[in-house]
Amino acid sequence: xxxxxLVSWGGAQSSEVPSEGDSQQAQLMKGAYLEPPFVCDALSxxxxxxxxxxxxxxxxxxxxxxxxxxxxVDLQEDFPVSAMARGELGELVEILREKDLQLVxxxxxxxxxxxxxxxxxxxxxxxxxxxxRRSYLRKAELFRDxxxxxxxxxxxxxxxxGGEYFFRRDHHWTPAGADVSxxxxxxxxxxxxxxxxxxxxxxxxxxxILLRKMxxxxxxxxxxxxxxxxxxxxxxxxxxxxxEVDSADALFGDASEPQVALIGTSNSDTxxxxxxxxxxxxxxxxxxxxxxxxxxxxxxxxxxxxxxFLYSPAYQEGQFRYLVWELPVNFDLExxxxxxxxxxxxxxxxxxxxxxxxxxxxxxVSERDQRVEVLANAGERRRQTAGSGSLTLDVMFSDSAFRxxxxxxxxxxxxxxxxxxxxxxxxxxxxxxxxxxxxxxxxNLLSVLLELEQPVTTALTVEATLCDY
Numbered sequence: 257x258x259x260x261x262l263v264s265w266g267g268a269q270s271s272e273v274p275s276e277g278d279s280q281q282a283q284l285m286k287g288a289y290l291e292p293p294f295v296c297d298a299l300s301x302x303x304x305x306x307x308x309x310x311x312x313x314x315x316x317x318x319x320x321x322x323x324x325x326x327x328x329v330d331l332q333e334d335f336p337v338s339a340m341a342r343g344e345l346g347e348l349v350e351i352l353r354e355k356d357l358q359l360v361x362x363x364x365x366x367x368x369x370x371x372x373x374x375x376x377x378x379x380x381x382x383x384x385x386x387x388x389r390r391s392y393l394r395k396a397e398l399f400r401d402x403x404x405x406x407x408x409x410x411x412x413x414x415x416x417x418g419g420e421y422f423f424r425r426d427h428h429w430t431p432a433g434a435d436v437s438x439x440x441x442x443x444x445x446x447x448x449x450x451x452x453x454x455x456x457x458x459x460x461x462x463x464x465i466l467l468r469k470m471x472x473x474x475x476x477x478x479x480x481x482x483x484x485x486x487x488x489x490x491x492x493x494x495x496x497x498x499x500e501v502d503s504a505d506a507l508f509g510d511a512s513e514p515q516v517a518l519i520g521t522s523n524s525d526t527x528x529x530x531x532x533x534x535x536x537x538x539x540x541x542x543x544x545x546x547x548x549x550x551x552x553x554x555x556x557x558x559x560x561x562x563x564x565f566l567y568s569p570a571y572q573e574g575q576f577r578y579l580v581w582e583l584p585v586n587f588d589l590e591x592x593x594x595x596x597x598x599x600x601x602x603x604x605x606x607x608x609x610x611x612x613x614x615x616x617x618x619x620x621v622s623e624r625d626q627r628v629e630v631l632a633n634a635g636e637r638r639r640q641t642a643g644s645g646s647l648t649l650d651v652m653f654s655d656s657a658f659r660x661x662x663x664x665x666x667x668x669x670x671x672x673x674x675x676x677x678x679x680x681x682x683x684x685x686x687x688x689x690x691x692x693x694x695x696x697x698x699x700n701l702l703s704v705l706l707e708l709e710q711p712v713t714t715a716l717t718v719e720a721t722l723c724d725y
Contacts, residue, residue, distance in 0.1 A: 294318055296481035304480065313476045319374040322424045322485060324473035329427070330367035331379065332586050333388050335395045341588070342402065344595040349403040351602040357576055358450065359404040362441045363396050364429070364523065364584045369413060370421040389413055392585055405448065407440040423488055425471030429523055430490050434536035441580060442543030450577060451546070454515045457497060459542040464492035467531050492530070495538025513575050514547035519561035520582030524552035536582065548580070553682050558587035559594050560680035566601040567685040593675055600689040605650035606723035612639040612647075612701075615720045619658075622712045627664070631704040631720040641701045646693050646725035649704060653686040655716040662707035665692050667699035676709075691725050 295318045298304060305314035314328040325331060337345075349359050368375075369392060372385045392413070399406045412421070421433035429437070445451055468487040478484035518524060524536045537550045549570070553561035565571055565579070589595075615631035630651070633639060641647060649663070659679035666672045673692060694701065704720065 294324075294481070294483055294485065295477060296483065298480050299477070310476060310480075313473065316473060316477055316480075317379055319371075319376055319379075322488070323371070323374045324425045324471070324477060325367060325375065325379070326427075326473065327379065329586060331375075331383050332366055332368070333384060334391045335585050335588075337395060337398055337588070338590055340592060341590055341595075342398065344592075344599065345399075345589065346402040347599055348602055351599065352579065353403065355574060358448070358578050360407070360441060360445055360578055360580045361396075361399050361404045362407045362437055362520075362580065362582045363392065363399070363409065364437065364582060365392060365409060365413060365421070366584075366586055367422045367427070370433075374424075395585060405444050407437070407444050409437070409440055412436055412440065420490075423469050423471055423490075425474035425485060425488065426469050427472055428469075428532075429534060429536075431467070431493050431534050432490070434523065434534040435493075435539045437582075438536055438539035439543050441540060445544060445578060445580075451544075454546050454577060455512050456545045457541075457547050458545055459495050459538070460498045461493050461495045461535070461538060461542050464494040464535075465530060466490070467492040467534075469531070492533065493535045493538065495535060495542050513570075514549045515575065515577040516544065516546050516548045516580065517565060517571070517576045517578070518548050518550045518552055518580045518582070519565050520552040520580075521556070521561070521584065522552075522554035523584075524550065524582045525554045526550055526552070527554060540580065549576075552582065553680065555682055556680040558583065558589055559591070559598060560683060562598060563594075563601065563680065564683055564685065566598065567683075567687045572604060572607070593677065596675065596691040596693075597677070597689055600648045600650070600691050600725060601687075603648075603725075605687070605689040606648055606721040607650075609648070609723035612641055612722045612724075613637065614722070615704075617718050619706075619708075619712050619716050619718060621715055622708065624708050624711050626712075627705050627707045628718075629703055629705050630718050631722055633701050633703065633722065638700075641694075641722075642698050644724050645697065646691050647701060648723050648725045649690045649692055650721045650723065651688040651690075652719045653688065653716060654718075655714065656684055656686040658686075658710070658712070658716060659683070660709040662709065663690055664705040664707060665694075665701060666703045666705075667694055667696065668702050669696050669699040671695040671699060674707075 295316065299316045304310055313326050315326070317325055317327060319325055352359050368383055369388055372383055375383060393410060396406045419432050420430055422429050466489050468489055470487055474484050518537055518540065523534060526537060527533055537548060541548050551561050551565040553564055570576065613631060613633045617628060617630050619628055633641065659681065661677050663675045663677060664672060673695070675690065692701065701722065
């Protein structure tokens with residue numbers, strides 16, 4: 257079954273009613289178990305959203321029948337990018353380009369941008385759709401100015417009868433949303449001459465199971481109000497290589513390695529729970545007619561999957577030519593500590609640089625709040641680091657589950673840096689890189705310590721290297 261991307265995305269795959277039947281059955285399939293209103297006064301209490309799972313739900317409101325929205329996230333009105341984030345993102349694009357790797361960005365619109373017509377008063381009157389759309393397009397243009405290829409989502413934003421891009425009570429896109437987004441990504445990539453250097457592999461998309469979605473917003477409303485809808489149902493899809501094997505070369509293992517990689521959020525992840533797979537990866541392969549390796553990560557935030565990708569042997573060995581980044585437009589990229597880890601990882605850490613010094617220690621079983629020195633630059637082996645600008649710390653942990661710690665760097669002018677590290681829970685790499693920024697260019701690094709913010713339940717080894725950035 258060949259889908260038609262933008263032309264057909266309002267079709268049956270985004271329907272909430274999977275089959276025709278009598279009126280009562282149709283209403284049941286829409287989740288209309290209870291009579292409205294489906295919200296309660298408690299949802300307007302700011303204290304409800306202070307912490308925990310509800311902190312990301314601020315403020316839940318009902319829309320037209322079967323719809324919920326989060327006013328802070330879904331109805332966000334502006335998508336600014338700070339000077340810091342612009343600089344770091346531009347540097348990432350340049351590093352990738354030096355490795356002959358082109359960044360392709362798919363800025364996922366918000367639920368408000370795609371479904372403002374489902375809002376009711378007073379929120380419909382308050383939501384400045386035209387201004388929000390303009391802010392979205394400005395952010396897309398900023399990414400282009402920094403050197404990334406960006407999928408043109410303007411036709412999708414303007415398609416009034418386009419169907420349901422998002423689930424009605426959940427923050428994920430539907431297969432229809434994944435489909436049209438993959439189509440737009442493919443259009444910008446197929447217009448790039450470099451894509452012709454990647455061998456084609458034909459794919460086909462087939463109807464899959466009916467996906468049932470209770471919805472994160474639906475669950476939150478139920479927990480507070482004791483009142484909610486039931487499942488929403490949409491058609492799922494599966495994409496496979498055409499005829500399973502495209503050529504004799506593929507059959508005998510001689511096919512070339514995939515040269516396109518995908519990073520992103522749970523929208524793009526291929527998960528064990530088949531009800532949570534929206535087939536963006538598959539649609540992208542079909543529209544590109546190229547194999548794509550999926551590094552998308554559930555629960556990794558804006559950059560968890562990017563970190564997973566950059567630490568992968570395939571990236572380090574130069575396998576890829578395109579990196580597709582599915583990135584929700586409301587993700588702000590404003591975490592300096594994460595950029596300090598990402599950029600040296602993109603450059604390869606200390607793999608191809610001369611080391612100032614190295615160190616190796618064993619962290620014994622211990623409680624949190626302990627400190628351990630992992631690298632020293634003193635005594636007879638002391639090397640001058642002053643005047644080098646930023647430095648790269650390249651660390652290998654024997655256990656990838658070691659994720660919560662501080663890095664403390666001490667300098668011979670009495671100053672220090674202390675950087676808090678929170679690595680994504682699903683990041684499956686024991687490698688860790690960090691850019692050190694000496695407070696004074698005339699200072700030499702003396703020592704690097706780790707301060708534990710999680711207990712060490714099994715002894716692990718830590719190997720550290722210091723080199724120029």
